[in-house]
Each structure stands twice: as structure tokens, then as C-alpha cells.
Amino acid sequence: MPLGTYKEAVSARSTDSKILDxxxxxxxxxALLCYAIDEGIIEGxxxxxxxxxxxxxxxxxxxxxxxxxxxxxxxxxxSPTLSALKDAVRQNGLEKVGVVATPCQVQGLRxxxxxxxxxxxxxxxxxxxxxxxxxxxxxxxxxxxxxSKLGFDSLTEASKMDxxxxxxxxxxxxxxxxxxxxxTHGYEQAGCNVCQDYxxxxxxxxxxxxxxxxxxSTVLVRTDDGESVFKAAVDAGLIETKPMxxxxxxxxxxxxxxxxKKDKNTAERERRAKMGVRIPTIY
Amino acid sequence: MTDRVVISPTTRQEGHAxxxxxxxxxxxxxxxxxxxxxxxxxxEKMVLDKAPETAPVLCQRICGVCPIPHTLASAEAMDxxxxxxxxxxxxxxxKATLAAHNINSAAIHHxxxxxxxxxxxxxxxxxxxxxxxRKNVQYVVDMIAGEGIHPSxxxxxxxxxxxxxxxxxxxxERMTALRPKLEAHIELIKNCVAESAEKLGIPEDLGVVxxxxxxxxxxYGSNDFxxxxxxxxxxxxxxxxxxxxxxxxxxxxxxxxxxxxxxxRARMEKYQGFKGKGVIAQHVARADEMLKxxxxxxxxxxxxDPAASARADYDPRGTGELGxxxxxxxxxxxxxxxxxxxxxxxxxxxxxxxxxAYDPCLSCATHVMVVDDxxxxxxxxxxxxx
Numbered sequence: 013m014p015l016g017t018y019k020e021a022v023s024a025r026s027t028d029s030k031i032l033d034x035x036x037x038x039x040x041x042x043a044l045l046c047y048a049i050d051e052g053i054i055e056g057x058x059x060x061x062x063x064x065x066x067x068x069x070x071x072x073x074x075x076x077x078x079x080x081x082x083x084x085x086x087x088x089x090x091s092p093t094l095s096a097l098k099d100a101v102r103q104n105g106l107e108k109v110g111v112v113a114t115p116c117q118v119q120g121l122r123x124x125x126x127x128x129x130x131x132x133x134x135x136x137x138x139x140x141x142x143x144x145x146x147x148x149x150x151x152x153x154x155x156x157x158x159x160s161k162l163g164f165d166s167l168t169e170a171s172k173m174d175x176x177x178x179x180x181x182x183x184x185x186x187x188x189x190x191x192x193x194x195x196t197h198g199y200e201q202a203g204c205n206v207c208q209d210y211x212x213x214x215x216x217x218x219x220x221x222x223x224x225x226x227x228x229s230t231v232l233v234r235t236d237d238g239e240s241v242f243k244a245a246v247d248a249g250l251i252e253t254k255p256m257x258x259x260x261x262x263x264x265x266x267x268x269x270x271x272x273k274k275d276k277n278t279a280e281r282e283r284r285a286k287m288g289v290r291i292p293t294i295y
Numbered sequence: 296m297t298d299r300v301v302i303s304p305t306t307r308q309e310g311h312a313x314x315x316x317x318x319x320x321x322x323x324x325x326x327x328x329x330x331x332x333x334x335x336x337x338x339e340k341m342v343l344d345k346a347p348e349t350a351p352v353l354c355q356r357i358c359g360v361c362p363i364p365h366t367l368a369s370a371e372a373m374d375x376x377x378x379x380x381x382x383x384x385x386x387x388x389x390k391a392t393l394a395a396h397n398i399n400s401a402a403i404h405h406x407x408x409x410x411x412x413x414x415x416x417x418x419x420x421x422x423x424x425x426x427x428x429r430k431n432v433q434y435v436v437d438m439i440a441g442e443g444i445h446p447s448x449x450x451x452x453x454x455x456x457x458x459x460x461x462x463x464x465x466x467x468e469r470m471t472a473l474r475p476k477l478e479a480h481i482e483l484i485k486n487c488v489a490e491s492a493e494k495l496g497i498p499e500d501l502g503v504v505x506x507x508x509x510x511x512x513x514x515y516g517s518n519d520f521x522x523x524x525x526x527x528x529x530x531x532x533x534x535x536x537x538x539x540x541x542x543x544x545x546x547x548x549x550x551x552x553x554x555x556x557x558x559x560r561a562r563m564e565k566y567q568g569f570k571g572k573g574v575i576a577q578h579v580a581r582a583d584e585m586l587k588x589x590x591x592x593x594x595x596x597x598x599x600d601p602a603a604s605a606r607a608d609y610d611p612r613g614t615g616e617l618g619x620x621x622x623x624x625x626x627x628x629x630x631x632x633x634x635x636x637x638x639x640x641x642x643x644x645x646x647x648x649x650x651x652a653y654d655p656c657l658s659c660a661t662h663v664m665v666v667d668d669x670x671x672x673x674x675x676x677x678x679x680x681x
Contacts (some may be wrong), residue, residue, distance in 0.1 A: 055461075102438050102448070104457075105462030132437060274471065 014270035016213025017213030018232040019239055021263055022253040023224040024246075034084040037221040040251065041112055041141050042084045044077050044217065046077040047245040048110055057110035058100050059083045060091030065168045068151055071096035072102050088173050090201065093117055101136045116211035118142045122214045139241060144220025144266075146204075146273060153199035158182060162189045165248020189253040205280045207258050210270040210295050217242055223266040224259055230266055297325065304332065307407075309360050311466045315539060324680055328534055330543035339643045343380040347373045347635045348451050350643060354631065355445050357645065360403075363436065364397035364624030366449045367516070368631035368645070371620030373451045374634045378614045384603040385453025387456060387595045388439050390515050391466075392449065393433040393622065394592035397514075398477075399443075400557070401585050401627035405484050408578070412491045417483065424480035428585075431473045433467055435592065453606035460601045467596050470589070477589055481582045488545050504575035509555040513566035514591045524551045525646070531571050548646050556565045557627030557648045559584045612638045624648055 015021075025038030026212045031046070032039050048054045050060040061083045063070030068082035074080050094117055111121060118140055149157075158167040162182055168287040172183035179190035216238030223230035231253075233239050245251045256263045281291050297320075302314040317326040329479065338357055342350045350373055355366040367389055374381055381389075389476025406425045413421045419671040433443040439458060443450035448455035458466070489495075511517045530543030547554065554562075559582040563569035569580055613635025620631045634642035 075459075099445075099456060102441055103458045104466045105438055105459060131442070216470060232378070 013017075014274060015211050015232060015263075016209075016218075018218075018234045020233045021256045022231050023032065023228050023256055023259040024219075024231045024251050024253045025228045027250055027252050029079060031084065032227070034081055036084075036086040036225065038219075038227060039084070040217075040219040040229040040231055042080050043251050044139075044141060044241060044245055045074070045080045045110055045112070047248065047250050048139055049080065049243055050077060051244070052108075053211070053241060054108045054110040054241060055106040056100060056104060057112065057139075058096045059112045060087045060092055060093055061085060066151075067167055067170070069153060073100045073106070075104070075258050076105070076108070088175070091147050093119060097121075097137070101133050107136055109137045110141065112141045112143065113212070113215070114145040114148065115142060115212040115214075116145075116203065116207055118212045118214045119209065137228075139237060140215045140217075142215025142218040144211050144218065144245065146163060146210060146223060146269070147200035147207075148204055149200055153196070153272055156199065157191055157196065159225075161191050161195060203292070206277050206284065206291055208274045208277055209262055210273040211266065222269055223256065223261060223263055228254070228259065230256070230263070279284065305329075311356065315536075320603065328533070328536065328539050330530065331545040332542060333544055335544060336463070339645055340342050342640050342643045344639050344641075346452060346638065347377060347613065347640055348620070350631075350633060350640055351451065354643075354645065357647070359444055360400065361624050361626065362445045362663070363393055363440070363449075364622045364629045365645070366440075366446050367393055368620040368622040368624075368629045369631060369633075370449050370634040371518060371622065371634070372618045372631040373620070374618065376613055376616065376633045377451065377609055377611060377619030378616075379452050379607050379609045381453040381607050382604050384600055385455050385605040385607070386601045388454045388457070388605055389449065391592050391595035391599070392440045392446070393515055393624075394588040394595065395439075397588045397590070397623075397625050398432045398585050399429050399436070402432075402480075402496065402589075404581060404625070406481075412484075412487045412578070414487065414491070421480075421483060421487070423498070424483065426474055426479060428473065432592075433470055434469060435596075438466060439463055450606060451611075452523055452609045455606065457601055457605040458599065459605060460646040463596060463599055463601050467593065470593050470596065473661075475590070476633040477585060477681040481585055484582045485579055487493050488575060488582075492575045497575060498576075498674055500573060502577065503555055503572045505572075506556045507550065507553055508565050509550055510565045510623060511561040511621050511628055512623050512624060513562060514587060516620070516628075517617050518621065520619040520621055520632070522617070526552065527646075559625070561627065562623060563587075600621065609650075611635075614643075615641075617642070621644065 025041055026035065026040065026043035028043065030215065031042045033044055044138050045057050056073055056075035057080070059072055059074055061070040062085065063069050067089065069087035069089060071093045072083055073096055074083055093113055095110065095257070097111065100109050111167040113121060121134065121137065121140060124130055125137065133260055155167050157180060158170060164170065164182065164184060169184050170182040174181040178291050180193060180195050180196055181188050181190050211232060216235045218232040218234065219229045221229055238252065246253055284291050298318045300316045300318055304311040305314050310331065313330055313332050315328045316324045319325050321613060338353055342353050351366050351369040354369040355362045355515065357365045357626065402425045406422065409421050434600065436443045436446065440446035441455065472595060511519065526549045527546045530551065531537070531540035533547040536541045556576070559623060560577045561579040563584055569583070615634065615636050617632055617634050622629045629648050630646040632644050633640060
């Protein structure tokens with residue numbers, strides 16, 4: 013199954029305009045975190061914080077809806093989010109913690125929860141929200157796109173960053189400059205090319221834009237914990253949903269991309285294995 | 296004719312020790328020698344030529360019973376060796392950490408001696424209160440210092456991070472709620488010790504010594520250390536039995552030429568007007584000191600400004616001067632000293648309390664091995680075969 017185990021797939025979006033104004037798509041991550049914090053389901057969360065001018069995402073501990081909304085939106089370079097988990101459960105004193113993570117980070121977190129490697133850390137994580145991820149760029153790659161490929165003096169000149177319509181976009185002085193996605197190949201993290209997980213298969217709830225119309229997100233509810241939070245947020249009127257069958261392009265596109273990542277990266281794994289390079293275990 | 300009785304290794308302390316007793320014809324012990332045979336680990340040598348920040352990380356591994364005092368002594372020694380004045384919030388966080396740890400260590404001690412002193416009908420209550428106390432004070436150490444054992448967040452220059460207002464409130468709340476339990480526990484232990492001392496007929500003068508007291512602070516520690524008053528002798532010089540002198544692995548530290556008493560009883564007598572000497576008094580002092588540490592912990596927590604910085608910026612190159620970190624640990628005064636030259640540790644020494652305390656744990660007290668200067672072979676390797 014290219015999408016992993018899930019109980020329910022729906023198209024959804026936040027009903028809160030404050031969230032929709034700043035969110036990437038349907039604002040599902042922010043809506044779930046705000047609801048969980050306001051209801052005391054979690055005391056706070058570890059997220060990829062909004063970057064400064066240099067676009068470097070900073071792992072951040074948030075403990076209020078306002079802080080969640082301030083951190084909303086996609087980041088285009090890796091945020092070492094799990095590095096802030098210890099801070100969350102120690103100096104921040106949180107006993108119930110949410111984490112927003114990419115598929116690889118979710119794998120690491122689930123593994124840390126399963127093995128006794130950490131003491132009084134991962135057992136305090138009770139909500140894992142996974143975000144769809146095809147690949148991710150190191151900061152040096154983003155710098156290269158800006159300076160060598162799009163003619164900026166520095167990445168800090170960019171006021172906006174986006175990926176869409178087959179291009180990687182940077183905005184400078186109100187003007188959008190696009191770089192074809194195929195031009196970015198080879199600049200992603202090397203690990204992304206052997207990763208088999210597009211849809212954060214080990215999260216409690218996974219979400220991302222693919223499969224839903226603009227302004228909406230496709231949500232995969234995977235676990236009992238994820239289901240109870242998501243359903244409660246829907247019942248409270250904070251999230252509106254539509255059946256996936258009613259929206260275009262729908263689940264087939266998500267399945268196609270997830271399977272595409274597995275197929276392409278399986279080939280890359282085999283290529284590396286033939287060279288004698290060690291490759292990570294598939295879960 | 297004298298007989299010799301050897302117990303090796305002894306088991307009621309951390310690490311490995313040997314007890315050698317000479318017994319006369321009437322079966323009376325005329326002489327006792329109790330010395331460490333724990334293998335040398337050489338942590339003081341491992342930190343040399345490394346960055347100053349390495350020392351607290353390695354030296355906290357001296358022992359898993361007192362990791363907090365060792366980390367603090369190491370960090371304080373490095374702070375002084377680098378000429379750092381740590382921020383007030385950092386100092387308060389350190390004080391709260393040590394006070395909480397010392398309560399935890401006393402509680403563990405009570406668990407270890409419970410089989411000697413606590414009667415069967417009170418055993419479950421005693422173990423319960425030890426667990427409850429430890430759970431709460433270790434929570435304080437976890438939150439402030441990163442880990443209850445081998446703390447990751449006590450750093451050169453202060454603490455890695457300050458706690459948030461939320462955490463401060465939570466810690467004060469938990470500690471405040473602990474008070475009745477702690478008071479009941481202290482009473483229970485003191486009563487049990489007094490009752491069993493009477494029942495077992497423990498002589499009043501058991502363990503009474505009249506050595507000078509060593510304690511530098513009622514609760515935390517200081518950086519003030521008079522090197523001129525301090526000296527160390529090798530076990531060969533200290534024990535009049537050459538065989539034992541050869542086997543002992545700890546040097547014998549002296550203060551103004553004498554061996555001194557350190558630990559809770561010494562601190563309580565020197566600073567809190569505690570009366571009473573000997574083994575039983577030591578147990579009473581240790582129990583009473585829990586409440587002093589409790590008050591100190593709450594006071595430090597209360598005074599912390601969560602908005603303030605807990606760590607100073609510093610120049611890691613070092614002053615070239617000897618820095619001292621003297622910490623009052625659960626088993627006494629723990630002194631680390633360090634010198635940093637050109638950003639590397641040039642000298643490091645730990646003078647640990649357990650060689651001067653009633654209740655030695657020996658891993659940290661072990662300092663001596665003998666190496667042949669000519670061929671570098673280890674002459675004292677018999678000590679590792681226990």
C-alpha cells in the first residue's frame with residue numbers, strides 16, 4: 013500500500029481565517045495543534061519555526077495558538093526539529109507534546125519511542141503530525157539556487173519561497189523568478205533519494221496538499237490517537253471536510269506520487285547496494 | 296599472637312574496597328585498615344589537552360552516585376580557570392540542581408541502610424517515601440539540568456538554557472506538595488535509627504572521631520581554596536603495612552597536615568549547630584540535612600528569573616591560572632581544580648570527599664597507579680584483579 017496504514021482519508025481545511033491567511037494549504041497542521049493545545053490534549057509542540065531572512069528553519073517549541081500560527085507555513089530546508097524535543101520536555105517542562113515532522117523524522121521518533129534509548133523524553137510525545145515530503149534541500153542548495161541559478165546576490169534578498177507549477181520560485185522586489193524542478197535534481201539531500209516514505213506512514217495524522225484542490229489539504233488519519241484529535245477538531249467546527257471521492261485530483265494522484273517515490277528510490281537503493289554502499293533499513 | 300581477618304571486596308559501598316583487621320587472642324580487633332582497591336580510570340588525565348568544555352562531560356562519569364557534584368565542581372573549576380562570572384540565573388539553577396540531587400542521594404542512602412535500621416512493619420512505608428521523594432527531586436534535576444544522572448545541561452559558563460515560567464511554576468508546585476512526605480520520612484528514619492541503635496546496643500562512641508571538620512559552605516560550595524593548607528600522601532606512606540600501602544588505590548588528602556571529617560555531619564556541625572558525633576549522629580545529620588536542602592532548593596527556584604540568560608559568553612582560551620570548583624556533595628566536600636592554557640586543559644585534579652567520609656564510594660576516590668618510569672609498565676596491576 014503506497015499510503016501506509018490509515019483509517020480514513022479526507023480532504024479538509026481549517027475554518028479559521030487567521031490560520032488560512034498564513035498556512036501553506038488547508039492549515040490542517042496549525043488547526044490540529046491549536047485545537048490540541050487549547051483543549052489540553054498537548055501542552056505544547058515542537059515545530060519548524062519561521063525562518064529569519066536567511067531562510068534557515070529553527071526548531072521551535074510552541075505552547076499557545078498564537079505561537080503555532082506564527083510558525084505556520086512550509087519550510088524548504090531541513091529543520092532538525094527533533095533536536096528541540098529535549099528542550100520541550102526539560103526546560104519547557106512539557107508532559108504532553110505534539111511533534112510536526114517529515115516522514116524520516118517520524119520514523120526516527122517512532123523508533124526512539126519503541127526502544128529505551130531516551131529517558132522521559134519520547135514517551136511524552138502523544139501526537140505526531142506527519143507532513144508529505146518528496147525531498148528536502150540543504151541550506152547550501154537553496155543558496156545555490158538563489159545565487160548561481162537565479163542571479164540573486166544572496167538568498168536573503170528573497171521575500172518569498174514556493175514550489176508549484178513545476179518550478180521552484182523565489183520572489184525578489186515583487187518579481188517571481190522560477191527554476192525548473194528538474195534543475196534542482198542532484199541538490200536534494202542524498203538520503204532523500206533512498207527514502208521510501210512520501211506520506212509519513214508512521215504518523216498519527218499525515219497531511220499535505222497533494223490530492224486536494226487549492227487551499228485544501230489531504231488528510232490521512234492513521235491511529236486511534238490521531239483519529240480522536242482529528243474527529244474532535246472537526247466536531248468542534250475548527251476543520252471542515254469533504255470526502256476524497258468528491259475532490260479532484262483525489263487519492264489516485266497521492267497514491268501515484270507515493271508509489272513513484274518508492275519505485276524510483278528502490279532503484280536508487282539497488283544501484284547503491286551494488287556499489288557496496290550501506291543503505292538504510294526500510295520500515 | 297595476632298590473627299588477620301580480610302574481607303575483600305567489601306560490598307556495602309559503591310566501588311570495591313578491602314577491609315583488613317588485626318585481631319588479638321581475645322578476639323578483639325586491634326587495628327583496621329579499610330582501603331580502596333577500585334581500578335584507576337584516569338579521567339583526570341583523559342581531559343588533558345582537550346577543550347575546557349570536555350572536562351565536565353568526562354568528569355561527571357567519575358561516578359553515577361554523585362554525577363551532579365562532579366559536574367558542578369568541574370564546571371565551576373573551569374569557570375574560574377577561564378575567568379568567567381556566570382549569570383545569577385545560572386547560579387540559582389545550579390544551586391537548585393545540587394540541593395535536589397543531595398536530597399535524592401540521602402534518600403538512596405536511606406534505602407541502602409533500611410535493612411539495618413527499619414523494622415519489617417515499617418519497611419514498605421520507608422521504601423515508599425524514598426521512592427516518592429526521589430521521583431520528585433529527580434524531576435527537578437531532569438528539568439533544570441537535562442538528566443537526573445549525568446546532567447547534559449550544566450555547562451561551562453552557566454547552564455545550557457533557563458527554565459520557562461511554566462516549568463518554574465510546575466517545579467515549585469511539585470516541591471511544595473512534597474514537603475509533608477519529606478518531613479514524615481525524616482522523622483521515620485530518625486526514629487528507626489534511634490530505636491535500632493538502642494535495640495542492637497550500638498556503642499555511643501562507635502565511629503566517633505575528633506578530626507577537624509571540612510566543609511566550605513552550608514549547602515552549595517565556593518571557589519575559595521587555600522592550596523597551601525592542602526597536601527596529599529601516597530598510601531605507602533599512610534599505612535604502616537607495606538603490603539597494604541602497595542594495594543591501596545586512593546591517595547590520602549590532608550588539610551593542614553591532618554586527615555579531616557567531611558560530609559553531612561561535618562556540615563551540619565560547622566554551619567547548623569548540630570550536636571552529636573559518630574555513626575548514629577551521621578545518620579541523623581543526613582536526614583536533617585534533607586530539609587535544609589529542600590528549603591534551599593525552593594528558595595533558589597523561587598528566585599529564578601526565567602527571562603534572564605543562564606549562560607555567559609566567554610573566552611575559551613583560559614587565564615593560565617588554577618581554577619577551583621569546590622562543591623558540597625552528599626558525601627562531603629568535592630574539589631576539582633583545573634588550569635587552561637591556549638584553549639586546552641593543561642592541568643586537572645579532583646580531590647574527592649569519599650576518602651574522608653564515613654560512607655565511601657570508591658570509584659571517585661581511586662587515584663593511584665604505579666608505572667615504571669623506564670619501560671612504562673604498570674607495577675600495580677594486581678589491584679584490578681578483584
